[in-house]
Amino acid sequence: MSDHATDPATEAFVAHRNLLFTVAYEVLGSAADAEDVLQETWLRWVEVDLAQVRDQRAYLVRITTRQSLNRLRTMKRRREAYVGPWLPEPLLTTPDVAEDVELAESLSMAMMLVLERLSPTERAVFVLREVFEVSYDDIAEAVGKSPAAVRQIAHRARRHVDARRPRRVVSPSETRAVLESFQRALETGDPQGLLDILAPEVVLVSDGGGVKRAALRPVIGAEKVVRFYLGTSGKTGGTITCDPTVVNGNPALLVRLDGEFDGIMAIHVEDARITGLYYVRNPEKLNRVASETSLTLR
Template sequence: MSDEATDPATEAFLAHRSLLFTVAYEMLGSAADAEDVLQETWLRWAGTDQGQVRDRRAYLVRITTRQALNRLRAVKRRREAYVGPWLPEPLLTAPDVAEDVELAESMSMALMLVLETLSPTERAVFVLREVFDVGYDEIAEAVDRSTAAVRQIAHRARRHVQARRPRRAVSPGEGRAVLESFRRAVETGDPQALLDVLAPDVVLMSDGGGVRHTALRPVTGAGKVARMFAGGIGRLDGTLTTEPAAVNGHPALLVRLDGEFDGVLAVRVEDARISGLYYVRNPQKLSHVASAAPLTLR
């Protein structure tokens, strides 16, 4: 697609590109895979008879869903063999994403991990229905199921997600305040300050992809997590610094060691305490935190 191309197919694709990327990312949890899906979507869209398309947005969403569903089925097998916990690829997001509660909640690390427990078809149906408010008939065409079957899948997926999703979304300001308390505690290595900001049942998950050193299993409990942070910082051969940022629509920290980018630490906040910590160190997942990703639900 050259910058000079202004044909109707190109204009339609570019007009809806942010939406299509958001659909693909929410289905896959990977910006790199979402970008690949968009390339596949463009190739199929460019070969479509535009005169036969009544609703270009709906048609593009349908192509994107089908391509994302095919890719999700393939990567599911790879993720089962992943070294250590698999975490979604973090996205740097603009401030307005955090203000859009519906969008921010739909792409939070905590919810994205819940979506990983769904089957590929359940995830596609849930994302299209609950996040993008797509009609059941349209979803049925996208996932190649009957409308009645899609309604059943949507009900099952909704019940599954509601049983596991965070209890209450916090405001961006509350999230930033809790994260700042955690940041000060980490940088000072104060165990008690860490315990004060961590929920008793907090879970730490870290993703190094077998390339960077991380815990190969989730660490559960405020005491264990506090000791890991306090002890780990003391053993570092270098200077650790953190920078606040908005990642996946929520407050997070960009972590550097001796000035070199080391990873992204996202958090889940409930009842003014951190109940989930998600540290992504896998270098292959850190390419989309240099600039804000274009995201939209419409």
């Protein structure tokens, strides 16, 4: 595209590319699929008569949403055959993402798992309205519904999300402090240290995709989670080390086993204890943690 920098269609697409990727990723939870959606969006965008386009940003978001919806319906069927729990593909994000509280919350593993409970149309409507503040009329154009229907879908989706979303947003500094305690206990194999930082009802979701060892169902309860972690390290005979990082705009850990990159650990914190652990080990989902991804609401 750089060879056609003066082409208006290319200039518009490049100007809004980070926004379009963010929309697609929020709807899909997969960076690889979001990139495919952007390619499909580009192919349709270059066929558009720009003279007839009143708002290029809105038009591009509309195309991206339609393509994301098509892909999400296909992904839903694909995920039914997925081995074990499915987690979003983690992204190493730029510092500005963490500074945007609204964006960071919407990208958190905990929130994206809540969005998984919505139907494809509900998810698209919720993301466009609540995260990107798109008008009901523009959302209606994107999802092929009337504005009145979109309002009803948005209300229903918001009710479902509010019933399951975290009770309050925890500051990055509080999350980092909890994460540091968890890291120390994990690296030293300290069961009491882990129990002290885990909430009694903590839930561990591990995603190995059938490629790497992971629990086939969520592990619920602090003692069971501790046994799972210490049992895993015991069976492998490996040494666990962690490096703090920022994934999806939130503090996380890059986990190594005997010095080899093993996965990404994200957490959810409430009342200074971990209530959610999200461990992505599937190698196919770890391609976007080596370099930063720029995401934006605008």
